[in-house]
Amino acid sequence: MENLQLRTINVTRYIAPLREGGSLPALAEADDDFKYVLKFKGAGHGVKALIAELIGGEIARTLGLPVPELVFANLDEAFGRTEADEEIQDLLKGSQGLNLALHFLSGAINFDPVVTDVEAKLASQIVWLDSFITNVDRTFKNTNMLIWHKELWLIDHGACLYFHHSFTNWESHAMSPFALIKDHVLLPQASLIEEVNREFKAILTEEKLRAIVELIPDIWLQWEETEQSAEELRDIYLKFLKTRLHNSEIFIKEAQNARATFI
Known part of the structure; x- marks a missing residue:
């Protein structure tokens, strides 16, 4: 049986919201010192959007198409307490635990x-x-x-x-x-x-x-x-x-x- 695994990272810093998408993803930094585009389970379509992102992205990768690395991203419960924007603070609170992130392609x-x-x-x-x-x-x-x-x-x-x-x-x-x-x-x-x-x-x-x-x-x-x-x-x-x-x-x-x- 095939054994696929994704790395798991811990989010250490919320850098900025990426307001292009309806789900308000964010640019964030993790404990491996890389930057990621973070997709939140507390956003509009919740975990189903993360499942779609995971399955769609990994099918594309299996087919040899270029997709940024996907990782599971842990969000600590203390995260976002200092966030001034109420909408973002609510999003972070509703997304404690396991989320999904894509490796940030700097300069793309x-x-x-x-x-x-x-x-x-x-x-x-x-x-x-x-x-x-x-x-x-x-x-x-x-x-x-x-x-x-x-x-x-x-x-x-x-x-x-x-x-x-x-x-x-x-x-x-x-x-x-x-x-x-x-x-x-x-x-x-x-x-x-x-x-x-x-x-x-x-x-x-x-x-x-x-x-x-x-x-x-x-x-x-x-x-x-x-x-x-x-x-x-x-x-x-x-x-x-x-x-x-x-x-x-x-x-x-x-x-x-x-x-x-x-x-």
């Missing part, structure tokens, strides 16, 4: 499709990924990609896997064509989706998907709206991903049809 700039050309293979890989994980957030308005050391990096997968916000009828969500792919910023360049589909389906074995889902901490799977155990919820995530992968021709066809309207 936002990807601009007008300035940077993305070659067909990479564009197709990213479109395939976002179709698979139902990521609504890689549009012209909000590309969620950075250029760092002349390379394209993927960030912010917290809006993917949106089926879990209702968690009813996951089967129909898993089989959905994902019509929102029509808004994807890289869709016009994604001419090799079928080739990428063959390659990526070979990489994403059940063992690899299971190892990614097993990373979800039990503490993030104690939901008030369900009596299902952490193990049962993990199993639904795994079934969703396996079903979606097995039926990938549904979302591939949707992406190809949407792309045809650009050409």
Whole structure:
């Protein structure tokens, strides 16, 4: 069995809020002296956004796409007592314990499709990924990609896997064509989706998907709206991903049809 592990860091300093996102992430420093973009479980969509970030990011990494390192981030209960901003203080109080953070890419700039050309293979890989994980957030308005050391990096997968916000009828969500792919910023360049589909389906074995889902901490799977155990919820995530992968021709066809309207 694959054994994936994430490092765990302790947040030592809150540097500044990053107000671009709706969830108010922050730039923070940790006890390993590195800086991180910290995602809080006390923010809008709570632990589900962290689970989406974790699964989406680690699937991207497994597929060989550049994603900043993800780490579990402990927030001490004393943290934020000196914070003057009440909204941020409430966020920090509501996020004590285990959160998620991405390694901060110092000096990175936002990807601009007008300035940077993305070659067909990479564009197709990213479109395939976002179709698979139902990521609504890689549009012209909000590309969620950075250029760092002349390379394209993927960030912010917290809006993917949106089926879990209702968690009813996951089967129909898993089989959905994902019509929102029509808004994807890289869709016009994604001419090799079928080739990428063959390659990526070979990489994403059940063992690899299971190892990614097993990373979800039990503490993030104690939901008030369900009596299902952490193990049962993990199993639904795994079934969703396996079903979606097995039926990938549904979302591939949707992406190809949407792309045809650009050409």
